[in-house]
Amino acid sequence: MFLNRCPDDDIEIALTSKGLKYKGKNEPYTNLMQLDECTMDVSLVVNNQKLNAHKNVLASNSVYFDRMFDSYFKERLQDKIEININDDLLTSSSIFLLDEVETACVNYIKNLIDAENCINMKDYANALGLNDLYYICISYIIKNFG
Secondary structure: OEEEEEOOOOEEEEEEOOEEEEEOOOOOOOOOOOOOHHHOOEEEEEOOEEEEEOHHHHHHHOHHHHHHHOOOOHHHHOOEEEEOOOOOHHHHHHHOOOHHHHHHHHHHHHOOOOOOOHHHHHHHHHHHOOHHHHHHHHHHHHHHHO
């Protein structure tokens, strides 16, 4: 089980063998959704791992999934969706437009910037269009190497 809690952002993400638990600021439910397979209406197959989920929770937290389920994409009517995703949560959150997950990742990464990784972090942030992280890296570089 993977659990990530971000108390400052009031976000909780848990990946278990039964599925993904997510609670964020835009979560329409007061408690985390129960991981009861009979209430889940979609299975996401991510890197050959099946994650059960609720379409409405995915759609309410991601413009990507909102458009997928509220359009004429074939996935709208499917109960199993194959998703190709890389191992990088930040990149994946950017691709799938999971803003709160992206923000939590960026806030975590801000604390990891050091002399050894600041250049790579700057380039990474620039590639993903993460302006806040990019300028933090630039400031770090100017302050420590300028």
